[in-house]
Amino acid sequence: MFELSQLRCFVAVAEELHFGRAARRLNLTQPPLSRQIQLLEHMLEVKLFDRTSRSVALTPAGATFLPEARRLLRLSEAAALSAKRTAGGQAGTVTIGFTAVSGYDYLPRLIAGFRKAAPDIDLILREMVSAEQIEALASGRIDLGLIRPPFSRIELHSRCVVREPLLLAAPAGHRLAKASAVSLADLDQQPLVTYSPYEARYFYDLLATIFTKAGIAPQYVQHISQIHSILGLVKAGLGLALVPQAATNLRFRGLVLRPIEVDARIVELHLAWRRSNANPSLPVLLAQVPGLN
Numbered sequence: 001m002f003e004l005s006q007l008r009c010f011v012a013v014a015e016e017l018h019f020g021r022a023a024r025r026l027n028l029t030q031p032p033l034s035r036q037i038q039l040l041e042h043m044l045e046v047k048l049f050d051r052t053s054r055s056v057a058l059t060p061a062g063a064t065f066l067p068e069a070r071r072l073l074r075l076s077e078a079a080a081l082s083a084k085r086t087a088g089g090q091a092g093t094v095t096i097g098f099t100a101v102s103g104y105d106y107l108p109r110l111i112a113g114f115r116k117a118a119p120d121i122d123l124i125l126r127e128m129v130s131a132e133q134i135e136a137l138a139s140g141r142i143d144l145g146l147i148r149p150p151f152s153r154i155e156l157h158s159r160c161v162v163r164e165p166l167l168l169a170a171p172a173g174h175r176l177a178k179a180s181a182v183s184l185a186d187l188d189q190q191p192l193v194t195y196s197p198y199e200a201r202y203f204y205d206l207l208a209t210i211f212t213k214a215g216i217a218p219q220y221v222q223h224i225s226q227i228h229s230i231l232g233l234v235k236a237g238l239g240l241a242l243v244p245q246a247a248t249n250l251r252f253r254g255l256v257l258r259p260i261e262v263d264a265r266i267v268e269l270h271l272a273w274r275r276s277n278a279n280p281s282l283p284v285l286l287a288q289v290p291g292l293n
Helices: 004-016 019-025 030-044 060-087 106-117 130-139 201-214 227-235 245-250 281-286
Strands: 049-051 056-058 092-098 121-127 144-147 156-164 166-171 191-195 219-224 241-244 255-259 267-274
Touching (some): 004 019, 106 121, 106 144, 130 144, 191 227, 241 245
Parallel strands (some): 191 219
Antiparallel strands (some): 156 267
């Protein structure tokens, strides 16, 4: 099979139609250039040039071969550039895990920043609960995770990227939706749609701690894993709920989200990655995250 160096020689001669000028263009002397053309013609078993002492012209076979030779050279240059960009982290693939709630607000902003800063890095998104993400990070199935604390895997590194308050979700006609101020005490003995202790353990434990410290005992009517489903049940009148501020992006009609007197910015979201991750594109993306670079 012919070599790329032979293609470069052929294209130079075809474009110059002069062996001397083509040799100077390639920083060669004329004899080795002529030898490369002869080897290429031998490989292809066709004559590419009609040569006389005064002129050089492409044969019909040479004219047909020229655009294909140019295309092969462009492909080889693109492949080399792609390999260099991948090695430098400017191109490649990064897989990101995320919780459903992070997809309401922070994830879209994060992805927009990544796409603007590194458009040649392909992003693969995987919706997972935090526990699944932790295992996927440790095993290398994902490169980045947007997860809820706590987690104690020593092989993982993380930073808190979001702190937000809890809001009260109530049907538009509910008395608390119209109250001038809402406190935790207003939820005592009230029907509450809350979180699953399995699929939404972070929020389940968070609310249990808040209510215990405040001496509040809501009446739990449903345990649900996804916030958009919780809001749907609140809208249907099954009860009240406490949801993170990111839920305001869902814009349910007939539903009111109100501030409630509770510890400010209590809900945390962490960006996590495996310390030993060798993906060269990962540091490029991490450098775009405020507070991480």
